[in-house]
Amino acid sequence: GGPQTAKPSSGGVESPAAEAQAAGYHEMPRSHKSKDSSxxxxxVLSRAxxxxxxxxxxxxxxxxxxxxxxxRACLPLLSSRNSGVVLGAVAMLWSCGRRSRTAMTRSAAxxxxxxxxxxxxxYLVLNAILPMAAEYPEYFQPHIADFFVNAPTDARFVRYLxxxxxxxxxxxxxVDIVLAEFExxxxxxxxxxxxx
Numbered sequence: 001g002g003p004q005t006a007k008p009s010s011g012g013v014e015s016p017a018a019e020a021q022a023a024g025y026h027e028m029p030r031s032h033k034s035k036d037s038s039x040x041x042x043x044v045l046s047r048a049x050x051x052x053x054x055x056x057x058x059x060x061x062x063x064x065x066x067x068x069x070x071x072r073a074c075l076p077l078l079s080s081r082n083s084g085v086v087l088g089a090v091a092m093l094w095s096c097g098r099r100s101r102t103a104m105t106r107s108a109a110x111x112x113x114x115x116x117x118x119x120x121x122x123y124l125v126l127n128a129i130l131p132m133a134a135e136y137p138e139y140f141q142p143h144i145a146d147f148f149v150n151a152p153t154d155a156r157f158v159r160y161l162x163x164x165x166x167x168x169x170x171x172x173x174x175v176d177i178v179l180a181e182f183e184x185x186x187x188x189x190x191x192x193x194x195x196x
Contacts, residue, residue, distance in 0.1 A: 148162070
C-alpha cells in the first residue's frame with residue numbers, strides 16, 4: 001500500500017512522541033541504486049524529481065503532489081521552539097517519508113536541540129530518538145556529546161535512555177570517548193544506574 005497517513009494529535013506532546021516511537025518499528029525500504037541504470041537515471045532526473053528525492057522519493061519514483069506538499073511543509077516546522085510541533089514533524093517525516101539525508105539531518109538536529117528542555121520533554125525526545133539512532137546512527141553521531149549524562153540533574157529515566165542511545169552511537173571513531181564517559185558513570189551514587 002501507499003504511505004501511512006498521520007492521525008491527528010489529541011492534544012499535548014505525548015501523541016506525537018508516541019507516533020515517532022511507533023514509527024521506528026515500521027519497516028521502510030532504504031534508498032539504493034540500480035547498478036545498470038544509475039548513471040542514466042542521474043542524467044535524466046528533472047528539477048522536480050530532484051526536489052522529490054530531497055524529500056524522500058526513491059529510485060525516481062513519483063510522489064503524489066499532496067504527499068510531497070505535506071513532507072515539504074514539515075521541514076520548516078523542525079525549527080519550531082515548541083517540542084510538540086517538532087516531535088510531530090519528525091514523526092511525519094519518519095513514518096511517511098523515505099528518510100532522505102536532508103530530512104534525517106534536520107530531524108536529528110531538531111530533536112537534539114530539544115534535549116535542553118524539561119525532563120519530561122527530554123524523555124519524549126529521547127524515546128523518539130532511540131529507534132532512529134538504532135537504524136541511522138550516523139545522523140546522531142555528530143551530536144554524541146549531547147547524550148552524555150549530566151549526573152547532578154538528569155533523572156534516572158533520562159540517564160537510562162541516554163546510555164541506551166550512546167551504545168547505539170559507538171563507532172571506531174568515538175569508542176575511546178564513549179568508554180571514558182562510561183568509566184565516569186561507575187562512580188555515580190545510583191547503583192542501579194551503574195549496573196545498567
